[in-house]
Amino acid sequence: MAAVNGEQPQRPDQPARSEPSPYHDQPQYQVIANDLRARIQRRELPPGAQVPTEKDLAATYGCSRNTVRMALSALANEGLISAGRARAGRTVRRREQFVLTHRVEEELGATRLRGPDSFADQAHRLGRAPTQDIEVSIVAAGPEYATRLEIPADERLVVRRRVRYLDGTPSHLSESYYPLMLVKDTQVLDPTEIVPSVVPLLAALGHRQVRYTDEILSRMPDPAEVRLLEIGVGVPVIEHLRTGWSAERPVRLTRTVLPSDRHQLRYELPS
Amino acid sequence: MAAVNGEQPQRPDQPARSEPSPYHDQPQYQVIANDLRARIQRRELPPGAQVPTEKDLAATYGCSRNTVRMALSALANEGLISAGRARAGRTVRRREQFVLTHRVEEELGATRLRGPDSFADQAHRLGRAPTQDIEVSIVAAGPEYATRLEIPADERLVVRRRVRYLDGTPSHLSESYYPLMLVKDTQVLDPTEIVPSVVPLLAALGHRQVRYTDEILSRMPDPAEVRLLEIGVGVPVIEHLRTGWSAERPVRLTRTVLPSDRHQLRYELPS
DNA sequence: CAGTGGTCTAGACCACGGA
DNA sequence: CCGTGGTCTAGACCACTGG
Numbered sequence: 001m002a003a004v005n006g007e008q009p010q011r012p013d014q015p016a017r018s019e020p021s022p023y024h025d026q027p028q029y030q031v032i033a034n035d036l037r038a039r040i041q042r043r044e045l046p047p048g049a050q051v052p053t054e055k056d057l058a059a060t061y062g063c064s065r066n067t068v069r070m071a072l073s074a075l076a077n078e079g080l081i082s083a084g085r086a087r088a089g090r091t092v093r094r095r096e097q098f099v100l101t102h103r104v105e106e107e108l109g110a111t112r113l114r115g116p117d118s119f120a121d122q123a124h125r126l127g128r129a130p131t132q133d134i135e136v137s138i139v140a141a142g143p144e145y146a147t148r149l150e151i152p153a154d155e156r157l158v159v160r161r162r163v164r165y166l167d168g169t170p171s172h173l174s175e176s177y178y179p180l181m182l183v184k185d186t187q188v189l190d191p192t193e194i195v196p197s198v199v200p201l202l203a204a205l206g207h208r209q210v211r212y213t214d215e216i217l218s219r220m221p222d223p224a225e226v227r228l229l230e231i232g233v234g235v236p237v238i239e240h241l242r243t244g245w246s247a248e249r250p251v252r253l254t255r256t257v258l259p260s261d262r263h264q265l266r267y268e269l270p271s
Numbered sequence: 272m273a274a275v276n277g278e279q280p281q282r283p284d285q286p287a288r289s290e291p292s293p294y295h296d297q298p299q300y301q302v303i304a305n306d307l308r309a310r311i312q313r314r315e316l317p318p319g320a321q322v323p324t325e326k327d328l329a330a331t332y333g334c335s336r337n338t339v340r341m342a343l344s345a346l347a348n349e350g351l352i353s354a355g356r357a358r359a360g361r362t363v364r365r366r367e368q369f370v371l372t373h374r375v376e377e378e379l380g381a382t383r384l385r386g387p388d389s390f391a392d393q394a395h396r397l398g399r400a401p402t403q404d405i406e407v408s409i410v411a412a413g414p415e416y417a418t419r420l421e422i423p424a425d426e427r428l429v430v431r432r433r434v435r436y437l438d439g440t441p442s443h444l445s446e447s448y449y450p451l452m453l454v455k456d457t458q459v460l461d462p463t464e465i466v467p468s469v470v471p472l473l474a475a476l477g478h479r480q481v482r483y484t485d486e487i488l489s490r491m492p493d494p495a496e497v498r499l500l501e502i503g504v505g506v507p508v509i510e511h512l513r514t515g516w517s518a519e520r521p522v523r524l525t526r527t528v529l530p531s532d533r534h535q536l537r538y539e540l541p542s
Numbered sequence: 543c544a545g546t547g548g549t550c551t552a553g554a555c556c557a558c559g560g561a
Numbered sequence: 562c563c564g565t566g567g568t569c570t571a572g573a574c575c576a577c578t579g580g
Contacts, residue, residue, distance in 0.1 A: 027568060034494075053546065064570045077348050077505075078491045084547040086577040214538040218489035218509045218531035220349045223305070234348075236507030236531070238489045260489035260507070267485040267538065298549060324565070335551050355566040357558040549575075
């Protein structure tokens with residue numbers, strides 16, 4: 001039944017032993033998970049396909065629904081399948097690959113650096129409609145950011161917090177931090193102002209950016225990020241911290257949170 | 272008992288309603304998970320601390336052990352707590368931060384690029400003992416790598432696959448791919464050979480690297496990586512793909528898999 | 543409205559690691 | 562040894578969604 005999977009009986013009723021020791025080799029739910037994972041990887045269950053219902057799987061493998069759920073939960077946490085939505089069931093998750101590619105380019109002679117925040121540019125080039133929610137506030141720096149910006153932890157920072165969307169669906173989160181003392185009485189504080197980039201503005205104030213430091217890490221999203229960016233179970237985020245320096249000091253900190261099923265980072269560099 | 276947590280009764284016996292509709296607002300296991308998550312974040316449960324036992328939590332919240340397990344499972348999948356090991360119980364996971372920092376530096380005038388694979392250097396600087404298992408083989412390129420190296424998918428590649436360790440514990444996985452036709456009859460094929468870097472060797476063969484393209488993405492590890500690198504539940508990996516170019520063509524592909532609880536990437540770049 | 547997955551219970555046995 | 566978490570069962574009711 002279920003046609004496939006002729007290999008071996010997944011559970012030979014009773015494993016020779018009279019009755020005891022149920023799972024000496026590998027727990028049943030992992031056997032089920034391994035089986036489904038293999039079927040997904042060899043494209044027998046292609047992206048977008050329906051995963052068999054929990055009831056069917058329980059019948060197929062001769063175990064309870066809870067055991068099947070443990071297997072499916074493992075696969076969901078690996079990002080391979082979606083959570084179920086009632087009658088729609090679960091589906092094999094599509095690897096939509098990178099919707100957006102951050103990029104740093106540098107021409108050989110010129111030492112010129114493009115990006116990374118040509119978000120609107122790249123979106124338009126892909127024929128997608130970019131939008132964003134902006135929110136500006138003033139906060140205390142805190143130990144993390146204070147270290148990077150080389151200021152006291154209680155100094156005030158202007159935060160520009162943006163949730164960006166492509167065609168209405170959340171793309172990523174981007175926060176920029178500026179020491180208040182550097183930018184007070186400028187448009188940076190105006191949330192309605194569409195500043196294409198704050199960098200030239202800082203340059204005009206005498207804080208021209210001459211170098212960057214990028215830190216890149218990965219982790220599971222917290223519940224707030226899950227809600228804000230509509231992140232599925234088992235999908236990690238990439239966190240990208242860019243500290244911008246003038247000749248004298250750090251002047252800018254950008255924090256980007258990218259759901260890893262929609263984004264990748266890209267750097268192009270001379271050797 | 273349990274001492275802490277005087278805030279509110281987490282579950283007022285029966286929520287006013289006579290009996291029905293169990294979880295209209297939020298499922299119990301999420302309430303429990305949120306509570307524990309908050310206690311971890313405010314350091315009431317600091318890194319390394321014992322998480323209360325499942326039985327205790329069930330008693331505290333007045334629910335079954337299975338419900339508690341759903342909450343703990345969610346926290347484990349967020350990378351916040353460890354899985355339990357029998358009598359040792361579960362602990363709040365330590366954020367050991369980056370053990371190793373990959374780095375790309377470039378001096379302003381010179382356009383010189385250091386790293387990223389001064390792994391041994393950086394390890395020694397940190398007083399850690401680096402070791403590695405090397406395995407060399409020859410494989411067909413496959414569509415993914417063929418595209419990046421601009422060769423037919425059936426062309427042969429030499430693979431140098433390294434699992435690297437710090438003080439005996441797995442650090443990360445690093446694979447380098449070279450078109451066989453570029454490197455045949457060289458030491459690259461010798462697994463015992465400690466080639467500090469293959470780059471100068473390629474340069475001597477007329478394939479001097481002049482630029483890189485780095486692609487960085489994140490995902491959950493597959494079971495093989497979990498075993499090889501001893502990755503905990505809920506810890507994503509960073510995958511780093513570097514394509515090295517000579518003046519004419521791609522000559523080298525490096526794939527690095529980094530458990531995100533031990534690593535971060537870092538770039539230092541001119542503006 | 544029928545059937546899916548989500549939530550939850552109250553049990554059970556087992557492997558394993560500290561005391 | 563004893564208690565932990567890991568595995569598993571056989572039920573139950575509910576919310577949501579597609580036909």
